[in-house]
Amino acid sequence: MNDSDWLDSNAALLGIGVAPEWREAVLLHLRITRELAQRVFDFPLPDEADPAPAFRA
Amino acid sequence: MSHLAWASASSIAAAVGNGELDASHVIDQALARITLRNPVLNAFTAVTAERARARATVKLSGPLAGVPFAVKNLFDVAGLPTLAGSKINRERPPATADATLVARLEVAGAILVGALNMGEYAYDFTGENSHDGPSRNPHDSTRMTGGSSGGAGGAVAGGLVPIALGSDTNGSIRVPSSFCGIFGLKPTYGRLSRVGSFPFVSSLDHLGPFARNTTDLALAYDAMTGADLLDPVCVERTDPPVSATLTAGIGGLRIASAGGYFRAGAQPEVLTAFDKVAAALGALRQIEIPEAARARAAAYVVTTSEGAALHLQRLRTRARDFDPDVRDRLIAGAMVPAAWVTQAQKFRRWYRDAVLRLFEDVDAILAPATPCAAPEVGQKTFVLNGQEVPLRPNIGIYTQPISFIGLPVVAVPVPQPNGLPVAVQIIAAPWREDVALRIAYDLEARGVVRAPQPPE
Numbered sequence: 001m002n003d004s005d006w007l008d009s010n011a012a013l014l015g016i017g018v019a020p021e022w023r024e025a026v027l028l029h030l031r032i033t034r035e036l037a038q039r040v041f042d043f044p045l046p047d048e049a050d051p052a053p054a055f056r057a
Numbered sequence: 058m059s060h061l062a063w064a065s066a067s068s069i070a071a072a073v074g075n076g077e078l079d080a081s082h083v084i085d086q087a088l089a090r091i092t093l094r095n096p097v098l099n100a101f102t103a104v105t106a107e108r109a110r111a112r113a114t115v116k117l118s119g120p121l122a123g124v125p126f127a128v129k130n131l132f133d134v135a136g137l138p139t140l141a142g143s144k145i146n147r148e149r150p151p152a153t154a155d156a157t158l159v160a161r162l163e164v165a166g167a168i169l170v171g172a173l174n175m176g177e178y179a180y181d182f183t184g185e186n187s188h189d190g191p192s193r194n195p196h197d198s199t200r201m202t203g204g205s206s207g208g209a210g211g212a213v214a215g216g217l218v219p220i221a222l223g224s225d226t227n228g229s230i231r232v233p234s235s236f237c238g239i240f241g242l243k244p245t246y247g248r249l250s251r252v253g254s255f256p257f258v259s260s261l262d263h264l265g266p267f268a269r270n271t272t273d274l275a276l277a278y279d280a281m282t283g284a285d286l287l288d289p290v291c292v293e294r295t296d297p298p299v300s301a302t303l304t305a306g307i308g309g310l311r312i313a314s315a316g317g318y319f320r321a322g323a324q325p326e327v328l329t330a331f332d333k334v335a336a337a338l339g340a341l342r343q344i345e346i347p348e349a350a351r352a353r354a355a356a357y358v359v360t361t362s363e364g365a366a367l368h369l370q371r372l373r374t375r376a377r378d379f380d381p382d383v384r385d386r387l388i389a390g391a392m393v394p395a396a397w398v399t400q401a402q403k404f405r406r407w408y409r410d411a412v413l414r415l416f417e418d419v420d421a422i423l424a425p426a427t428p429c430a431a432p433e434v435g436q437k438t439f440v441l442n443g444q445e446v447p448l449r450p451n452i453g454i455y456t457q458p459i460s461f462i463g464l465p466v467v468a469v470p471v472p473q474p475n476g477l478p479v480a481v482q483i484i485a486a487p488w489r490e491d492v493a494l495r496i497a498y499d500l501e502a503r504g505v506v507r508a509p510q511p512p513e
Binding site: 019 | 381
C-alpha cells in the first residue's frame, strides 16, 4: 500500500475529512512516521519484552 | 532594588520577606513591564492583574514571597479557560481551581500574574501559534522562542517574570531554554504532579520550571515537589530539597559528554557551546548513548499516535479549527497502526535499561539541547547533516531520546559572542535532579553559563 492509499483508507475508517489542500502535508508526516517506525522495527526484541506505556523512571 | 525586571526570585523573596520591599510594588512593576514588553514578545495570552494585585496585599511568607510568576496556558488557572494554545478550548468553561503546581508555588509565597502563549496542544517546537500569533524571542524578535512553552521562554528571558512553568513531552522546556538563553528543568518523569494541566501524551508528559538562574530554578522546583494522589503517574517519594545541596560543588561527580548522535548535525555554534561546558567540567570522556536515534524515532511514533488519539474526536468534527501545522501532523498520527506504537513502547523498556547501565559509571551526561540557535519565525526547513529537512519534526532530535525515558535534565544557557544563545543539557540518573542542579550551579558560579540580558 502506498502512502496515498494509507491516507485514504484510514481517513474513511476514522471518519476524518482531509481537505485537498492538507493532503501534501499529511502525506509528508505519514512518510516521516513510517520511516521512523521502520527504524524501531529494525531493532530485534524478544517476544518477552514488556512494553513500558506506564513508565516509571 | 531599582531593576526589578531583572531581579532574581530569591532576592525579591528575601526583600519582601524582611519587609524591605512591598509585594504590591513588585506586582505593579511586573504588570507595567508586561504592558510595555508583551506587545513585542507576545508571551502572555492572559494577564491576571486583578488576582495578582489582590494577593499582593496579603501578608506573604515563604521562599518565593512576592515573586511574580506565569504559566503556560495549559495549566488550569481558576477563572480562565485552559486554552492549551488552541482555538477549540476557548469554548471550555473557565477552570474552577488552579493546577496543583500553581497552588504549590502560591503556598510558597509566589504570585501568579498570567497565562502564557504556547504551540497548539503542545505539539510544537517553534513557539508559533496561528490563533494567538507567534511568541517572539527577546534576543531578536524576528526569531522563534522555541516551543512548545514559547511564551514561558520569552517571558523569563525578556524580564517579564523571574519564574515560569511549562511542560515538556519531547523537549518543550529544553528547546525554549536553548533558543531564549535561560535555565529550564525537566524533572524525572513522575516527579511533579500534572493535575490540572491539559495533557498531550500522557506517557511522556512532564511539567517543570524556567528561571534566569539556578538558585531560582531550584527554589521553584522544591516548592512544587511532593506526591499527588490525583495523578496516577506522580510518585510518592521524599527526597531532600535540592536547594540545600546546590552549593555542594561538583567534586566527586563523574561527568561525561554524549558523542556520536549528539554531535552529528549540530551547528558549529552549538558544538562550541557544548565543548565549552564539557571542558569547564572536565567532561573529557565521551560516551555513546546506545540507540539514541532509534529512541528518538520511537518517541516520535508514541507521541504522534497518542497525541492523535487524544484529539481524534476534534479532528473528526473540527479539523478546520486547529492550527494547520498541528492538524496535519495529528491527522497522520491518527493513522499509525497500533503495532507500531506497541513496538515503540517495548523498545522504550529496552532502551531505558541500556541507558540506566551508563549511570553505573557516570553521574551526569552532557548533550546539546538543540541542533541550532533560534531560527527565524515562519521558517519551515533547516539544514541538518547537510540535508534540508522539515524544521518542526527535527528541532527535538537531542531532547527526545532523553525525555523518552524520563531522565531529569537541567538546560543551561551558554551566551554566544555576537550571536544567539544555545543551551546544553545536563542529564542525570532518575530522581537525581540534585546532581544536575549542582552542576548547573557550579557552571553558573564560574561564569560558564548565564542567562544573557537581551538588548531592548
